[in-house]
Ligand code: C2O
Ligand code: CU
């Protein structure tokens with residue numbers, strides 16, 4: 001079992017040997033077969049119905065994982081040793097989650113993507129001390145979607161999520177059911193939680209050991225999918241739905257199949273798109289979800305990989321900022337993520353509906369105000385991670401947002417790197433990126449949007465259902481090390497006067 005000392009030790013600060021590289025991991029693999037490890041599928045937890053409520057019992061706990069051969073890695077998980085179950089709920093239901101903290105340090109559990117009362121949000125204000133249980137209850141009234149949950153402890157979100165405190169939450173509804181998309185969990189409806197990790201020679205996770213980790217956020221050379229290294233998924237149906245979460249602390253993925261086959265994006269963060277969008281590459285930044293349908297023929301054996309992001313015009317040409325951009329471009333090499341093996345005979349395919357749903361939208365003319373969000377990074381110690389010139393302060397409320405009024409938020413990235421900007425409590429639509437409409441795959445409900453260096457993104461939304469002048473929600477960069485370092489702010493939703 002992992003002690004608090006070991007958990008903290010892997011936080012860095014202690015002299016570390018060279019980290020394990022992907023080559024070490026492969027060479028150490030006796031069977032020498034790359035991508036032969038069966039993809040781990042998280043347990044599916046549908047809770048239990050009591051008095052009209054769907055109840056989930058969740059425990060944050062220490063564990064030991066064996067990601068790489070027989071090396072023991074101290075980790076944390078929810079009802080397990082690493083990550084948590086997929087929680088499956090239905091639109092309209094009342095949830096009651098009993099979250100017990102069995103760790104020796106305080107933590108929280110945040111419901112990312114959900115519209116709920118601020119005191120149920122599980123952000124840095126809803127701390128669960130060791131040994132205590134926090135039991136939020138709220139109603140689910142959002143459309144079918146792939147949401148997720150993760151630790152959100154003030155200054156400790158990065159390290160806690162990195163060690164395993166995250167999981168998926170599926171919302172089902174009748175509209176989704178009627179579309180008859182692939183929906184057999186673990187068979188043709190597959191969760192993929194993408195996370196990159198660095199390891200020390202002793203098998204422990206290596207966290208924050210360099211200036212690069214602090215500036216860019218924590219990245220590592222080893223790719224985990226649902227906690228599996230070199231994952232292989234044996235397909236059973238020709239048409240498969242992948243629900244992909246970028247659950248990494250900092251890495252942005254540009255996903256493609258090695259044969260560059262076409263696939264269909266069917267959903268964004270907040271639910272289904274209006275229609276399936278054909279594409280060959282899907283960019284997912286930390287916190288974002290994308291659902292795709294992909295078709296395979298018997299006998300095919302295809303890798304999913306990251307392909308370097310197309311280069312973008314730079315605002316910072318010279319000096320430190322320009323140097324940093326060059327450094328980042330150099331770091332972005334292609335790498336394999338996992339393998340899809342369609343070796344077995346598969347049963348007949350099914351039809352893909354041409355139309356899906358009508359995702360919620362707000363006409364621009366309805367907006368009553370617009371707010372400016374400036375994402376900033378300095379080069380000093382600590383990185384100077386700020387929003388609108390300010391570093392996160394639990395005692396400061398940045399915005400008071402009136403309930404039920406449509407707002408535009410203009411997010412301006414005045415820093416040398418891309419930041420995924422996330423808002424709690426609401427889903428939004430992207431109005432434009434540098435005055436151009438977003439791509440078809442982004443024309444749906446979002447709660448996190450990647451804002452490239454020098455780019456300005458406008459989003460539109462309306463905060464609904466819950467007002468509480470005393471309990472704040474967060475907005476922040478979803479690179480967890482940036483969030484922990486101060487690139488976060490707070491807002492309250494207030495009743496209309
Ligand atoms: Cu995914 Cu403030 O969270
Ligand atoms: Cu969130």
Ligand code: CU
Nearest residue numbers: 419477479482
């Ligand atoms: Cu950031």
